[in-house]
Amino acid sequence: MGYPRKLTRRFRAFDNFAISFTIINIISGIFSSFGMGMNAGGPRILVFGWIGVSVMVLFVGAAMAEIASAYPTSGALYFSAGKLAKKHKGAWSWYTGWLNFVGQIGGTAATGYAAATFIQAYVSMQWSSYHPTLQQTVLITAGILVVQALANTYTVQLVAILNRISVWWLLVGMVIIVTTLIVVPDQHQSAGFVTHYANNTGFENAIYAGMLGLLVTSWTFTGFDGSFHMSEETVKATVNAPKGIVRAIGYSAVTGLLLMLALVYAIRDYGKEAGADAPPVQVLIDALGTGTAKMLLLIVIGAMLFCGLANMTSNTRQIFAFSRDGAMPGSRLWHSVSPRTRTPVKAVWLAAACSLVLVIPGWWSHVAFSAVVSVNVVGLFLAYAVPIFLRLRLGDAFQPGPWNLGRWGKPVAAIAVLWIVFSSVLFMLPQVSPIDATSFNYAPIALAVVLAIATVWWFATARRRFQGPVSYGRPDEVAAMDLI
Template sequence: MHHMATSSQQSADEAVLATLGYKQELRRAFTPLEVFGVAFSFIGVVPSTTSVLFYSLSNGGPVAMVWGWAFACFPIVCIGLAMAELASAAPTSGGLYYWTHSLASPRCRNFLAWIVGCNSLVLTAWWVASVDWACAVQITAAVSIATNQTYAKTNKELYGIYAAVVLSQAVAVSLGTKVLARLQKIYIFLNICLCLIIIIALPAATPLEYRNTANFALGGFTNLNGWPSGLAFIFSLTTPLWVIGGYDSVVHISEEASNAAVAIPWAIINSIAVSAILGWGINVSLTFCMGTDLSAIVSSPIGQPVAQILYNSLGREGALAVWCLVIAAQYMMGSNCLLVGSRQTFAFSRDGALPLSRYLYRINRYTKTPVNTVWFGAVLALAVGLLAFVGSQAIDAVFTIAITASYISYITPITTRFVFKNNFKPGPFNLGRLSFPVAAIAVSWMVFMIIIFFFPTTPQTNAQKMNYTVAVLGGFMSLAIFWYYCPVYGGVHWFNGPVSNIAPALRGEQGEEDSVSEKVT
């Protein structure tokens, strides 16, 4: 009976994909729980918080950590809801770029899909780079804890660890879909255990001298960077926005998920909701257990504020034990970033949208997964990591670039749905009348925050301390636009957005673009 239900579900999934113009090529081995696992461990509440807590610690301290987190959750939920509706209507690995092309006007849809596609492609490299760089820093923090804070890291050592992390993940992500799907349950378990350790065990073990009063923990405002208080509070939101980010990750495994039109939107919503609640609990726990000397925590020799808080509260052995779990969770998060990025690159190369498409659009005959795109993503991430040799601000920019680039990719399809005339057909998950107001809140918030992410860390800045987000992202976007309009070789001459692979004979023919967009919309 179960087998019949499974095969009928598989046929239904294949039929939905066929209406979107694609044949089933990847194995649908992800159950709804495992789909949730991809999004939840991609967010990775504890390891992510440890990576970027310095933003909220420096720009508001306890008030930013507790109330800034709560404040940011509402717009994040709105973005997630708007994304979930689109994912339910068209569950394909192409995701954001596919939706953009299907919903925009024929006059500009190729260009908009090109921009979102290029952006999403580079975004996967930024996510992998930011997560794995944080993982390398966490590994050096573990060495620092073990040596009683006598170890001092160099950029060369950090890059060496980073490269080892990226390459080992590429080997793991090259495995079969079934193995990758089953691993998600371990990831969920580890992430929830870590959250409970911080929320329950940390307050129980913290010595009296580091325990804070409710007054300080819930109302203390510490401003270490020198911005006016209101602006500092807004900058502190980088922490929750980066932590609860990348929830669109599950969209890119749509073609490997069972009942994708329902499982994908619910994975987006549930991963945001669970992460928001657990993350708030973690921040409250940390504010009660970190003592009042925040500048000592931010400039800690360990190099990681959360590691210093754990060291103060749990001692060397306890801190090291918890920190090893944090590193494991961060490592899993990086491998999921690479997994998701490889599926997205696979979708682009299937449509012939990349320079090396013919090599990238291949499924390994042993693992039945797109191994070439996994290694392509790993090489891109290794290249991004070289920013570390420019300076610490340049590599820190990978965090804000990851959010900024993802917001550009989110804004485009959400806006095109309402701005252009199209026959958008909602999927099983839809908000009805609330669709437009939710989308309006989401887009306004993202536009506002993109501007904020271009500001430098402190009001007094120089070439070393500037915020490289605008330079790197601006340079990349200019390159993408130039490549599109380039005479003879530019995308404007050959790029037609999503290309159906159900009838390969049609590929490249004039009517293809319209037939696909009819299927899509």
């Protein structure tokens, strides 16, 4: 790929799959946004929306996996965009990298914020005198980001071990939660409850409100580009990275549907639970009792913390690669690698700091979580769309890697791009009515600010010096520069 090797290649096939499976994280994604779905469409959207969006995301993942097999580098999306573009390679690569950056930051921030919310829900159950506030949520999120940054500061082996643990935590945890929700409650909703519709968004248009509920599944299925970003640390990356992407999406779709159904059928008092501060927690309490609910909540919190850790790992690799090509302010700092741990330590702390900045509006905004989720979903999926679109435009001139879709490559890519365009427009729109300063969806502003900065910087200086991914020389020349 034209780069001297700086990162240790110690991720096995399972480790690569684990990073995306952990970032997708069905427990974290479903529990953190279940309340959003209860109020925007209800069980009908939660269940059937999960199935429909999962299929669409699988198209996106398969199209990305084909590209990952051809260009297995830490730069992932922005690198492949630069290689697939027929002309203006620098511009395509530049904007893809910045969209990927803001999307990754949004994912790390949203997962930390969700974990802080559920930690406070647990504390409130333990000590009734504790009352969560927006300010406390932001402060706890900051603490979580610091701990996750410290974990990512150490060796890649530690991250790999934690990701392996996280996979089993997710799978075993999912089995425990689903089994408990099936066996313990003395009653469940009727079979037809999955068609129940609810709209508490404030918007009168039922279709619009229901489509907003699709954000639940879309938010869960973000971050599978993590396998792509870890390519340079994965053995046999041209095969293991694309397999990691597709397997993570497929396994998450099936196990996530089981968890979603278990939660939906455990609902008792819909209005009370949908209006609670943490709706899925209230569902657990009403169906299982406080003691059992607290035990399951610990599983959920652990899953969220693992998810945030994996998010930050993927995030830092994108920052490392983007800086390696001189595309970020202070690039020399962010692509430096610790000689002791062989990890991009400075990039880790940049990711943590930027994630905290994105969470700060939560100090006063009660829709901060959904806004940060929108930043994550829209930023990442638009970054996914660019190389897929360029691969589609390239047609038969695209040179696939060992893992490819054959003649199905172009139709799969076309469906993926269409879905991303539709969902990105939807999730930038208002999500709650009436719209005021505390309920405004600031996702478009956050994305616009980042893109405005990228645009100004591009036309001011970057277009003259940034021509896309850097090549350090021929394979034999690069091998001679390898630092390991």
